[in-house]
Amino acid sequence: MLELNAMTVSMIYLSSFAILLAGFLTALSSKDLIRLLIALELMFGAVFMSLIPAFVVAANPAFGTSIITIFTSAGELLVLIAAIVIQDRRNKNVLIEQITIGGDRV
Amino acid sequence: MMLLSGFAGVLVLSSLGVLLSKDNFYSALFMTLTLVMAASVYTLFDIQSVFVLIVFVFVGAIGIVTVALAATYRAMPERQFSWVWCIPVAITAAVLCHFMFVGGAYYGIGSRVTFSLDEFIKTSEYQLLVVFLTSLVILLFLSVIRLYRGDES
DSSP states (O other): OOOHHHHHHHHHHHHHHHHHHHHHHHHOOOOOOHHHHHHHHHHHHHHHHHTTTTTHHOHHHHHHHHHHHHHHHHHHHHHHHHHHHHHHHHHHOGGGGGTTTTTSSO | HOOOOHHHHHHHHHHHHHOOSSSSHHHHHHHHHHHHHHHHHHHHTTOOHHHHHIIIIIIIIHHHHHHHHHHHHOOOOOOOOOOGGGHHHHHHHHHHHHHHHTTEEEEEEEEOOOGGGGGTTHHHHHHHHHHHHHHHHHHHHHHEEEEEEEEOO
């Protein structure tokens, strides 16, 4: 089992930031909802990575946090998938330009 | 250490693959690989339960649906983004890294992960946590059903 020293922590956080940056840029550059969904999942992957050092400080609360993170993010992504399906049924495409800006109506 | 470096390298490369691939399908595949690698890092620290959760729930359910959706909408227009957005992200990363190394002792650097699943669910707080989580999932799915019914009507 690996020990959490400065080297491993920096490697974990650096890769986490790299994933977050890639997800962020993917979300910014996305023109369709599918790529936005992929970008969000990538950013949640970065969150999972950054949770690893918390297991050293307090393992059980970190495990509870990771369970909540995994299930809530999965639920959010399922809601987004449902919204994509509804968007496709209404407008026959999944382009972001088709979404009304400033409101909560899809 | 070598394994962690390998996993981190594959992680970063596959996340770059998501960003640079123009096809949604390949982006979804790279995203799945990224998540599997992120989950695999947990096994290096002997936290297999989180690995199972991420792979089963996140990759197995959500990832497969995303890959299926991306395979349906493969032909999409080209992307655009500004590299200027890298600057605030890099500044945030630098600030966080600085504070992480300043408070290294607080974050438990130099220690091992001591996690056992046996002690997890005994306290009443965690039972309450499970109840909250179940309620949250039910609420989320109710909102999906409401969205779907609203669309049908």
